[in-house]
Amino acid sequence: MSLERKLEVYKVCQKHNILIVEDDPYFHLQLPNEDGTPPPPVTSFLKLDTDGRVLRIDSFSKMLMPGSRCSILTANKIFIDNILLYHDLSVHTASGPSQLVLYSLLNQWTSHSLEDGTDKTGFTAWLTALQKHYQKRRDILITAFEENVPRDLCSWNKPTTGMFLWLEINLEKFPNVKASEGMSDSQWCVNLEDLIFDSYLKNCVALAKGHWFMIDQSKLKVGFRATYAFADVDLFVVAAERVGTALKEVHLKLYGDS
Structure with a gap:
């Protein structure tokens, strides 16, 4: 959300x-600009927050140790x-080994700020390196999509944060072929997503269904993460x-060579 939108939401609250x-686990995975x-x-x-009404949750699983809980x-x-x-009456405590690892690591990483204010050995330095790492992986995947995935059948975003890319199916290329059987457009979107997902699995690649x-399950949208x-x-x-192969196969099956 933009800052203006957040201010509007806060006023309503x-x-x-x-x-x-x-709940913002990807806050520390904001990716660098194109120039680094x-x-x-x-x-x-x-x-x-001026009222004390915000409870903010961050996760070490996303920015330090996957599975740390x-x-x-x-x-x-x-x-x-x-x-x-x-907490004491429910789960009692988070993972003991994870807490020990975090305690030891963060103590060693106690910020040794230099005179220019930079942190070359601590947690901030780790986050900077992690952001660059995900930026590189994102760019490699996007290049692979540009070279191998048909742009007329779908589009994709260029994420500025996190570790996920959204693939949007072009519904103009996948019109509802079951409308005559009484299937609504929203039902068709779910059906089409299932067909494409099954084709992904058949081709041994896994994406998450949108x-x-x-x-709102009635949205006229088909996509994958x-x-x-x-x-x-x-x-x-x-x-x-x-x-790319999976999308072409589904399109050919539904519409032939058209």
């Missing part, structure tokens, strides 16, 4: 006394104290080729 839980300079900082709801909660003391009581993330965090970069081209 003030008016109706609503708490904001800001740091991205413009995103303003957290926490920074806008350790997160950070930032909120006013009243919320923290009550959440700790609930409808898994949609609150791809990640550039996991696979070996040498496989990105192979994966992109299989995505």
Whole structure:
């Protein structure tokens, strides 16, 4: 959300006394600009909070150790104290080994800021290196898509944060062939997504269905989420080729050579 939008949301929450839980695990994975300079900082709801109504959640799993099952909660003391009581009566504690590793690592990483204010050995330096790492992987995957995925059948974004790319299917190229059977356009979108997903699996490539993330299941939208965090970069081209093949196969099956 833009800063203006966040301010609007915050005002509504003030008016109706609503708490904001800001679950933002990719905040520290903002990717550098094209010239390698740091991205413009995103303003957290926490920074806008004047009432103590924001509870912010960050995750070490995304920015340090996948699978660590350790997160950070930032909120006013009243919320923290009550959440700790609930925590003690439910899960009791986060992973012990993960906490020990984090404690040891962060103690070693205690910021050794230089006179120019830079941090060349600590947590900030790690995040900077991680952002550049994901930027490189993102660019490799996008290049592979540009060279192997048919642009007339779909489009994709260029993420500025996180580790996922959104692939949007061009519905003009996949019109509802079951409308005469009474299938609505929204039902067709779900059906088409299933067909393409099955074709992906048949071609041995896995993307997440867009409808898994949609609150409104009736949206006339078909898409998939791809990640550039996991696979070996040498496989990105192979994966992109299989995505392209799968889309062409579905289109040929539904519409022939048209």
